[in-house]
Amino acid sequence: MLKLFSLVTAVIVWGLLSLTLPPEIFPGPIETARVLWGEIAAGRVATDLAMTMLRVVAGLVLALILGVPVGVLMGLNRRAEAVLDLWVMIGLTIPSLCYAIMAFMWFGLNEAAAIIAIAVTAAPSITINIWEGVKNVDTRLVAMARIFEASRPAIVRRVLLPQIFPYVMASTRFGLGIIWKITVLVELIGRPNGVGFKLFYWYQLADMRQVLAWTLLFTIIMLLIELVILKPIERRLFAWRPQVAV
């Protein structure tokens, strides 16, 4: 209920702000939705959206594959932490545009280069999240499990993983947020299709209606993924958690 209210408020604020500029420069929500619907009805959305989604998902999976093991290693091993700490910071500092340029220059203007650039940009943030998570593991519970003669695999699976999993979940959401943005940027400089390509295309034609329509599309898809996929997963996995009353 509160969510719906906040959504409606956001749309109203958009509408009011759009009145300050001419509609061809800052179209309001109704105009934007109309343009977007026109694009969808004309069948001009599916390919670009699908390509972007593919890059996002592939990039996220690769980022998790790169980021999670490094984070776990850093959380478990003090020496690894000392060595990799600086690397992660450097990785985090380099702007995503630099990764994109490097990937396209070194690997060519292809899909693999795009996905690598996306994954490498997001991986350090994922690593930091997981690293924190592993450091926060409650070793007292591990001692308890050892007293009860739990085997090493059982301790990992039933005592450690449930403690780390919330951080993996948070990393995924967080990573997804970053990856959307990088993907659009990567498409803008090096791909012949996708939402980012479209945004740049319409920008060059100075068609703000189309630019906002594609932005709106993107935002809606993002919210749907969050609400329809991630939230329910989280709710099911963490049903045991107490509600925090402040």
Add this chain to the structure above:
Amino acid sequence: MKPAIEVASLRKTFQGRDGTARAILRDLDMAVGAGEFLCILGPSGCGKSTLLNVLAGLDKAYEGRAEVSGGRIGYLFQEPRLLPWLTADENLDFALASCRVPTSRRSELKSRYLAMTGLSEYRNYYPHQISGGMAQRLALVRALCVEPGILLMDEPFSGLDEITARRIRFDLLTIWEETRKTIVFVTHNAYEACFLADRILVMSDGAFRQEMRVPIARPRSYDDAAIFELSRDVIKAFGDEIDREPVLFAAPATEPGLDPGRHAAARMNI
């Protein structure tokens, strides 16, 4: 008969940050008979938890001998240490499965000890949904239902309010009288030790200072005047012990001028 626990010349030193070695356990000798209820009484930091960790096999860096032969070990920590993502029932299953208790025996064991502690109705509750006292009682059930020969308990009731603690102490004695497990119970509370134990070993600065038998008949009542008197004697004797060997008792440097005897008594919770 062979004792359930035998400790001989047990030493452990801890390498401090500045490189100096600090003795935590100094040449401990003790034997605990099968079915005995032993309390180790001492102020915080005297090494009693370390001794328990050695007995439990959690701490393997020591010199000397520490043998436990009376069967599987059950352990009750100061905190419940339940897995928060499992219900009460699943927490018990985790322990039972880890200890490889046959599946056919599990539900009987669970029901029995849950009933003994009045937790039968709370099987499907998560740890955060029950009170601290209930959680600690559930931890007691978990320790008991794996059918240990020996129960090690590390100040298990010190974090609870007095009324709850009394109730669980009473439960514990009832269960012990029925099952006669060997119990080593570590505490800084002299009254608790006198109420529970057959024998008390007073510990300070990594060594046993005194051994006392508790000649009070069972079943005991918590308000028994004899327990009160004995606990007073224990604390007094403990104070004398410290006065006699002032060098061995290292009072924290941050509290100069504090009479060590009184200081220890104050920390012993009476």
